[in-house]
Amino acid sequence: MANKISDETIEYVGILAKLDLSDEEKEEAKKDMGRMLDYIDMLNELDTSGVEPMSHVFAANNVFRDDVVTNGDDRENILKNAPEQKDGAFKVPRTVE
Amino acid sequence: MERRADVSILEMTAVELGRKIKSREVSVVQATKAALEQIKALEPAVHAYVTVDEEGALKKAEEIQKKIDAGELTGPLAGVPVAIKDNMCTEGMLTTCSSKILYNFVPAYTAEAVRNLEKAGAVILGKTNMDEFAMGSTTETSAFGVTRNPWNPDHVPGGSSGGSCAAVAANECFYALGSDTGGSIRQPSSFCGVTGIKPTYGTVSRYGLIAYGSSLDQIGPIAKDVTDCAAVLETIASYDKKDSTSIPREDCDFTSALVDDVKGMKIGIPRDYFGEGLDKEVKDAILAAAKVLEEKGAIVEEFDLSLVEYAIPAYYVIASAEASSNLSRFDGVKYGLRAKEYEGLHDMYKKSRSEGFGPEVKRRIMLGAFVLSSGYYDAYYLKALRTKALIKKAFDKAFETYDLILGPASPSTAPRLGESLSDPLKMYLGDIYTISVNLAGLPGMTVPCGLDSRGLPIGMQLIGDCFQEKKIIRAGYAFERSRKYQGPAIAADPKAAAAQAQRGALCGNAREWEAAAAAADKRPADVGAGKEVRS
16 A cells, blocks of 8 residues: 555544544545545546646636625524524533633 | 225336326326325335325325416426435425434425426425435435345345335325435436436536535436436426526436437446446346447447446445535524533533434534645545546546446345345445536436346446436436336235234334433423424
């Protein structure tokens, strides 16, 4: 395997992806990601110098509109999905001491 | 006493049923009941649905019948029951993406494409199973159990719209909506012997479609034939200000292309699609289909498309990168699963996501986070976007010469259950013929073109240039005139379905998982139960 994923890298990816991985999952992820990157490295065979990265197939222009509210207050419906709520708001663990 | 579903109704296509409803030969309630009876009879064997809304569908059927009687609904799909892939939001109806993290999510609004169907008088039967967040090619990554191929229960239906395609094949609905990010409509359509279209990017609004790879995702129709697909696409296509990538089009009268005439049409067959890895029986069936079109007057030629093998690595970089960003919204704050035990906000995010996402989703989120991280962004992400530009250019060049491209939808017919998940990379390679179409934003359609020696369906893929749906619809329509629609045996024989259901341990659904989770006391008891359908 050309791409060797280190413990530090998997740790870092876990932080970026906000995932709490078990030791077993970490080992699995190292193996999977290494294999995928080996495969993705195939792209290096292509000469892409001078080619602009294409994020959208059609020219994506910003779509402007007037800043007018068109949807109603749907607070009650939206809060029905909240795992926890309090006083008409989403409740989360304390973040500021 | 079990009532037998009305087979004569169930065998109709969506447009045929719409016509019978219009002429009062079949009532909307009658059609809806027939579909619901079929669902009851076949779901133990197929498990195409994660949610069935029997009560809501029957209520809606009555409402729509009244509107038809009053002359308010006159379209070709008025009163025809439909199944919706479970990644499209439906107000008041559970929408899970077949993921534990959305096990109890009931949207407060409806996806625009589904709204367009509702306006045309659709009766929504329920939500169909899929690979979790549309990540997979077999529907096996669903958190709520696998879907079985109606043609053979030991095989997968394909994915990620496996539930929608299986439901259509099993006559458990008259048509369905799917979504296609890398082949998720076309490949399962091929495996289930049905017809499906992935439209040009921007044709159908993505508003309310739970995003996977936003620059690639498109919603499209899945049905028994090309006529149905054209009628459904005509109905769901719309310019939508709520989707910033929506494109205004004046040419969405797709049913006008249902013409049995391919004389002079130039069809290119990429030599690069017929090399190593392609099953011999699939190859023969595709070339025989090309011959049919040639005999009808099309000019069929082989050519070199180039870059075919580079589409897969480019796709997995781009789709995973977009997924890692899109799926960051699932954090246990506003909806879905929140872990029960955690220390502080950050730990709550991590624990909720780790409990809620399955292995394939985690794999792609991590790969996406990696290719976007500083130090690797240029080497992987930008490299993939440059490759995408080259792939688009290769297609542009092909369409200077050809009206459409013809090839397989998948290198093989449906694999056996459990065969694909052990090796993710191998599963990804199966997407070789479908993925580049998404990268280039093109329309593509799968039309059934035969069975292999094991009795599993083979699908032909027709690819058009951007905005040229009408050309693929015309060719697909002309082709299917040459062969009658054939469904799997169990669709017309619920007894066979019952026998099949006995054969394997079957599969849960979102409600069952919810009940099991509540029993195991994984979360507070006040969420979940009774939330499936909110009136």
